[in-house]
Amino acid sequence: MEITLDFDMGKLIRVKSMENYMLGYLIKHSSGFHGAYGGVYDGGSNYNCIYIEKNF
Numbered sequence: 001m002e003i004t005l006d007f008d009m010g011k012l013i014r015v016k017s018m019e020n021y022m023l024g025y026l027i028k029h030s031s032g033f034h035g036a037y038g039g040v041y042d043g044g045s046n047y048n049c050i051y052i053e054k055n056f
Contacts, residue, residue: 002028006053022053 004026010019031044 002026009052020055022055024051024053025049026051 004024006022006024008019009021009023010016012023026047026049028047028049029044030047
């Protein structure tokens with residue numbers, strides 16, 4: 001499962017040259033099937049990320 005929030009940096013900081021850039025926050029959960037897949041035994045793992053993405 002993956003949840004992301006993206007913000008348009010141009011509108012966020014009101015700079016026209018930054019309109020094609022997105023500031024984002026990502027939460028990703030990865031789990032195995034009761035330890036049978038992927039070697040995950042304790043319910044899974046969570047990843048938190050902050051990223052900047054540019055649209056071309």
